[in-house]
Amino acid sequence: MYNRASASDYDDWEVEYNNPQWGSKDILPFLQRVETYQVKPEAPTHGYSGPLKVSLGGHFDLSSEQFSEIGPKIEKDRPYAEDINTMHADSLNVFARVPKWIDETTGKRQDVATNFIYDQQGNKNLEVLDGCRVKRVIFENNRALGVEFYNDREIRPNADPNVQTVRASRLVVISAGSLGSPAILERSGIGTAEHLKNVGIPLVVDLPGVGENYQDHLSANTPYFIDESVETYDALASGDPVVTQEQLRKWNQNGTGLLGSNGFDVAIKLRPHEDELHELGPEFESRWKDFFANKPDKPIVWMTGLSRPPMTDLSKALGLPSTKFLTGAYFVTYPACRGSVHVVSDDVYAPLDFDTGFMLEVSDVAILRWAYKHNREIMRRLPVYRGPVAQYHPQFPEGSNAATTTEASPVDISAPKIVYTADDDAAIDDFHRRNVATTWHSLGTCAMKPRESGGVVDSKLNVYGVEGLKVADVSIPPSNVNANTYSTAIAIGEKAALIIGQELGISGLEI
């Protein structure tokens, strides 16, 4: 999925966390230069000559089409629009098609390995060692000299099991993601002094921010039955050989069909209107005032109807023959909760001590509750709708007006909206507490902010307290972005390349 943050997300990094040249005006050129936006020519905030193609994919689901038609009819002041990714307030409260990192001419996923590394085979300056696990950075007088690593025993069981070393003459850059980078730093002796002492790792720098400030987007999935004649991803998801072959044939021919897309076809970034704020309850009041009210380009939730089940074996779990589903999916765009990730020893294979922090903040719970209600009202009006999969929805009290077991066909557009009681709300919250999920948007664990505020790297990505060591990945954002994180990760990579190139004196690297 191609999804972009709001301009104020990057401006927060610059202004609130004191990182010069990391504002939206600085990041936008990097976002533009990596993409070729095939969706529409001459859209001012998009790019047209980058290696990664962005398109609407080779398939448009019927249920999504209906979602985009019905949504604006029942959501007040939320029309259909062309672009949900302008990065400005006009991207909010509009239903729009969801672009994908997919080349429309081939139907192929636009990954960075293919577009930035596999074409470098003749490059003598690049050596890639895959299937390895970095244990730690090695230092002399607090200057990074290289890294110790192992051949991964799970990937290379027959390779040399002893520790290997690679030395760096100028700089070490850690880029192991939001879970991997803080772990490498801690194994290297950079982290909270007390924690490192407890787990037996000699201290190099006392840096309490390492592994803290963990953020993701809390999400939930609520499945509905759908008209059996509609083409969905269900058969592909369950590995049906006939459907798979047929879709492969289409995809190989011209990049179209289900395999040229992903089922996320229409979405909306919802921000409550003033007259809707009461719907979010008192738990949301201070969060709104403190965080959202003055930033009109920030939505509170992202929402869609996904043309497949939330899990591959849902039919089996329900004891049904192969059935078709549509999934209401939504994520909290700026959760108030924070988690953490830390090592429990210096063993490179040891699982991490990982706390997502999910559902610890009542404002996040209120947003999920609001999203469930809005999503369900759209779903139950789609012509393809055949009722909720009750087992995977909140368990409402007996006799509730919100019961999920009684509705097996769409209601009229003008049907009254479901009125939820306090007990119904409690059932929704309980459902979310039991079923909240990651959106795989982990970030923030090596935050780029002042050291005294819990920062790990400065605005040139240097790790505080040592020399010759940077972090460059999606662990460095000090605060969240309202979008799926791939575009932000790539922009960080591009910006890091420029910073590093300039420091190393490489010419011709201007943006």
Ligand SMILES: Cc1cc2nc3c(=O)[nH]c(=O)nc-3n(C[C@H](O)[C@H](O)[C@H](O)COP(=O)(O)OP(=O)(O)OC[C@H]3O[C@@H](n4cnc5c(N)ncnc54)[C@H](O)[C@@H]3O)c2cc1C
């Ligand atoms: C299942 C899934 C689906 C997603 N879908 C989308 C989407 O549709 N759209 C979107 O915008 N974003 C999506 N994301 C998020 C996006 O992929 C990530 O935000 C992005 O890849 C983060 O980039 P990164 O470079 O920070 O980390 P990563 O891409 O995680 O790269 C870190 C790398 O470091 C390696 N590593 C970790 N520890 C070590 C170690 N000790 N030694 C050696 N190597 C190590 C890891 O194996 C990994 O290859 C998705 C993520 C997941 C997991």
